[in-house]
Amino acid sequence: MADEPTGNLDSKTAAKIFSLFEDLVALGKTILMVTHDSDLARRVNRTILISDGEIVNEYLVRALSQLTQDQLVEVARRVKPQVFPPDASIIREGEVGDKFYILLDGKADVYLTEPGGTQVFVNQLKRGQYFGEMALLGNGIRTATVKSSAENPVTAVALDNEAFNSLIADSRTLRDELTSIIEKRNIFNQLQAISSFDQQTLGTILKNMKPIEYESGHDIIKQGDVDNVFYLLLEGQVDILIKNEHGEEILVNQLSKGAYFGEMALLGNKRRQATVRVSKGRSAKVILLTPKEFEDLTISSEEFKEHVKDSLGIRKKQLENKSKQKASK
Numbered sequence: 001m002a003d004e005p006t007g008n009l010d011s012k013t014a015a016k017i018f019s020l021f022e023d024l025v026a027l028g029k030t031i032l033m034v035t036h037d038s039d040l041a042r043r044v045n046r047t048i049l050i051s052d053g054e055i056v057n058e059y060l061v062r063a064l065s066q067l068t069q070d071q072l073v074e075v076a077r078r079v080k081p082q083v084f085p086p087d088a089s090i091i092r093e094g095e096v097g098d099k100f101y102i103l104l105d106g107k108a109d110v111y112l113t114e115p116g117g118t119q120v121f122v123n124q125l126k127r128g129q130y131f132g133e134m135a136l137l138g139n140g141i142r143t144a145t146v147k148s149s150a151e152n153p154v155t156a157v158a159l160d161n162e163a164f165n166s167l168i169a170d171s172r173t174l175r176d177e178l179t180s181i182i183e184k185r186n187i188f189n190q191l192q193a194i195s196s197f198d199q200q201t202l203g204t205i206l207k208n209m210k211p212i213e214y215e216s217g218h219d220i221i222k223q224g225d226v227d228n229v230f231y232l233l234l235e236g237q238v239d240i241l242i243k244n245e246h247g248e249e250i251l252v253n254q255l256s257k258g259a260y261f262g263e264m265a266l267l268g269n270k271r272r273q274a275t276v277r278v279s280k281g282r283s284a285k286v287i288l289l290t291p292k293e294f295e296d297l298t299i300s301s302e303e304f305k306e307h308v309k310d311s312l313g314i315r316k317k318q319l320e321n322k323s324k325q326k327a328s329k
Contacts, residue, residue: 108146231261
């Protein structure tokens, strides 16, 4: 047990003391430490924040770890926990979003709606995680449905739009973190919507992945080039083009949000069979997967593997048909 063990130390010595504690924990010891150092508090396994003799919910603290202690206490005072029964909708896709939710207990399931109206499970959130920020930082419309799991109720707190905006105005780091998480969740949800991937595999792949944005007319892939990168189209539109014997480009297909391309080089000839270009007047945001990451996804989901094979067959026929048409002309 240590009461303010780094309180009167310079930063270098304080780091040594904390490193000593970490070594002891690695040996199986438990360290209970009182500190006012927010940076140290973020590095421990469990943080308990006490304000005026009362414990602030630790999962609220975990979710909003970028806030100062004063900000966390203020949030705790402004919100009251809500309980949602099993399988209850907390937010619904397509509705106007006006609240930001933090899970304090239970699990919440995230669903996306397919064009036919079927809801597809894409993720599960646990206590200490949050949701609802996409609508508040975006165009105001919910992009997914979140329900309490069918097994147990969910306890959550909700911040209204005014309180949420006040928080991110006071904390640039929180806003940056939320923006980054929104981008990763969009990628995760779109990949999950294609197929039921293993979440651990998918999470590992997406952990450090950053989308790339291309402007109108940019060639993402060039016919004849040799490479083996797989692409997922997150936003925008691209044209699939092949050249005829006169060097003229012929439009084979157009792909939009949620589509992927580049699998031909991974599953067959390494030389690109077509050019993929950002459509005129549009932009495109993509993520790139290495052959190893692509292989991990196909191993993770047999459904995705079959989907890619079917898509490969269709695209080969499209290229062959266009080639025959240009030959007959």
